[in-house]
Amino acid sequence: MERRHLLAVPAALAALAFAAGCSSGDDEAKSSSPSASASSDGARDAVVAYVDALNSRSAAGLIAVGGVKDEKWSRQEAEQILADKGGRGWKIKDMQVEHDMGPDTGSARLTAEDKAGKAMQDTFTVMREKGTWHLAVFTQQPAESGKDSASTAKPSP
Template sequence: MGAREAVVAYVDALNSRSVAGLIEVGGVKDEKWSRQEAGQILADRGGRGWKIKNVRVEQDMGPDTGSARLMAEDKNGKTMRDTFTVTREDGTWHLAVFTHQPAEPGKTPASTDKPSS
């Protein structure tokens, strides 16, 4: 699956309200946290009959990482514009749609907070 096809699969998952489809296109493990976040995404954007108007994919960060811009319109004419980071892992492209992925055991998550003085 190419990067453009990953964006199409994302829209298909939204339209069909598919938790499994979002997890697959997001390239994350099917776990409690990912099912919860997929449910939140679907509550916000799912089941609206999105039709893709434009997809632009640029491999601007290397051969296995880039960005995808999506413009879609729902059945009521509401426009959705979104930009995703796309990554290729083992030949399959995924969209970075999950933001609450827990840190791997034994790893400390990165932080941008400055230590207090």
């Protein structure tokens, strides 16, 4: 058992080294030039746009990066997000984007720090729709008209 543990340590270190090579600091994360990583297609830029929208307290920016319609419910949810995280001068410390669910869907992990030194960690689903990358940051989207949401649908007897 101890031997297995010793073998796992180099593998874990190699994984950390690989992740560190794929992650980005402030300057690279804010760069609009394509990087060599799998996220050079715009998913990384969507995460940066999210942080920019938080910093500028832009509900419209959150709605755009969230890929939802500008409606009453989305403006309300954007305002809730901004009340919680907006206007703090977030600086990206680490960002990892993986296309682990296919070429148009993946996950992003963000670590940022505000100007007071408070850390924020968040994980998002990233998805490309009609060529544009969005983050799944809106959770209160109403069900489409005429359709029940999964949580309210009643099974048939």
